[in-house]
Amino acid sequence: MARLTLRNVKKRFKETEVLHGIDLEIRDREFVVFVGPSGCGKSTLLRLIAGLDPITEGSFHLNERMMNDVAPSKRGIAMVFQSYALYPHMDVYENMAFGVRLMGLPKEEIESRISEAARMLKMEELLKRKPRELSGGQRQRVAIGRALVRKPEVFLLDEPLSNLDAALRSEVRLEIAKLHREIGGTMIYVTHDQIEAMTLADKIVVMNNGRVEQVGSPRQLFEKPANSFVGTFIGSPKMTLVDVSRSGNRLGIADGGSVPLDELPDKTPHLKLGVRPDALTVKREAEDGFTASVVYTEYLGDDSYVYARLADGTLVAIRTHPNDIFEPDEAVRINLNGSPVHFFDAESGQRLEPSAVAAH
Amino acid sequence: MPRLRLTGRTLWITALIVPPLAVMATFVAYPIGSALAYAFYDWQGLQRGEFVGLQNFYNVLFTEPFASWTQRAFMHNIIVFFSLMVIQNGTGFILAYALWRELPGAAFHRVAVFLPVVLSTVIIGFLWKLFFHPIFGPVNQIFRGVGLDFLAQPWLGQSSTALGSLIFVNAWAWIGFPTLVFLAGMQRIPTELLDAARMETDSEWVLIKKIVWPLVAPSATVVFILLFIGSFNWFELPYIMVGLDGSPFGSTDVLGLYFYRTAFGNQSAGVQDFGNGSALAVLIFLFIAVVAAFWTVRLRKREIQL
Ligand SMILES: Nc1ncnc2c1ncn2[C@@H]1O[C@H](COP(=O)(O)OP(=O)(O)O)[C@@H](O)[C@H]1O
């Protein structure tokens, strides 16, 4: 059992506050991903959970137990570091044995745990090597193995794939997912890459500027982003935000055309319209829609993405059939294709729920 | 066979290499070579006598009273070396660790600890000789002031404490050097490595023993070797503080003082014995060179790549 509860957790380094009150509930066996742009405080939050840095304010409970003042080694939490942080003077076996020996486990138990971890991570033949004799991917395995042998209740992984090359990255990503299924502990995984987050997580915690923007499943975040930050952060290519004004059932840009909608938020003359590339159509000749001028077309085999500039200068991405090739500077019309779109408050960026517009 | 042509380039290189080589030969190689040669002759004062082979070496090692003087001085050097190893390097390591973990006042102490290192040994020697003065010296005055009268001893004046006092002064003066080297070694350890260890143990001692020390040990090589060389060449500090005879009663006599006395004489025994003196110098040199070289090679093997 490992349930983590963070209540109003704040962290200050000297005068600077980098976490501004985090509330978070993590269930047993959950695979949680903290995602957010660089510098938003993901590592800091992870280090607070690990106990490597003290919590300035607020509380962290593991199950029912208050953990704020418990030493890192006594928390039942293991961490895989971004740089792997293997002990350079110990071979792979010793790296893994170091912690479990200190836990006072009997020799046979230590040996069997290490050989099991080595088998799971396919590194039996590496046990006698020193870290400097290993490739990046192998070091990564050792770092995971070192966490594994301690049989912790909670695994923390800080950007574990960021030092691997692209090919290895997706491979190790799959292995981590498999590992989580096999060992079943609670995992907290930090990344700045939303694709990693979407593919791995049961639950994603989107962070920005030391705050949690939204917590939810990948599907929830994608389908109902709580604000414009989450909307643009999750999904690739990015959601475009267009500043629009409402007039009847239409949303328009000044001197840039307008589009009709069946559902709109109430009583807001100005708002942000959030559209993903596959919610839009682009046509050369059309009566209606936003006017735009093509910037370039990105051909990706299965699809193409057309990037066009709206009258107010916003760059918008539209997914099209790969045979639809538009030339730069072509004048086009952009329309909604009926797929879901998102509405955000013009000032706060908070999500606005639409309701059916009364027929005129 | 390629002919060596005196092009501009070779001339230039020759011009750059010859002067330093000449200086080294005149002022380093020649004196060492001649000291080596002197050791094989009989000497009457500054007058060179006959070639006597290994007689001088035999004298200082096996003939009384020289043999027991040599032994006593050598023993003192060994004591100095091991004591400094513990006091100077050991405390240096602890200080470095405290500075590294940013204990309060680290910025000030980083400078304070290193300050005496830049003072000249002559000044330090005189300073502490005054400090240790049995009646007026601040050391004893402080002890008496705080009621520890039994510690108000003639520190430099009695056989039981003289060598210890010298060792203390040396450690005081030089502690900054090992501290700085160890600190530099510690600062090379990546933060995440230490964090990884902290995830596995909350014992500071385990951390030091199993992680910090093994990673810092390579930088200790130079500290150990230099301390070894310094301990067996020890001269200035005892010379200034206790004089050429290693007073009282030779209780602070070390090889450096003993060599100097033998080769150049002193007030009490006005004789100069260049032969025995040179033999001693050669023995000291060989001992230091061989041990230091051997040890360097051994310790280098332990170096760890971070
Ligand atoms: N030890 C520290 N002292 C001062 N500021 C820090 C420290 N560690 C992190 N920060 C600051 O906290 C913010 C969040 O950092 P971090 O948690 O590493 O971000 P992330 O992991 O999301 O990229 C950054 O602005 C960083 O500069």
Ligand SMILES: [Mg+2]
């Ligand atoms: Mg980080």
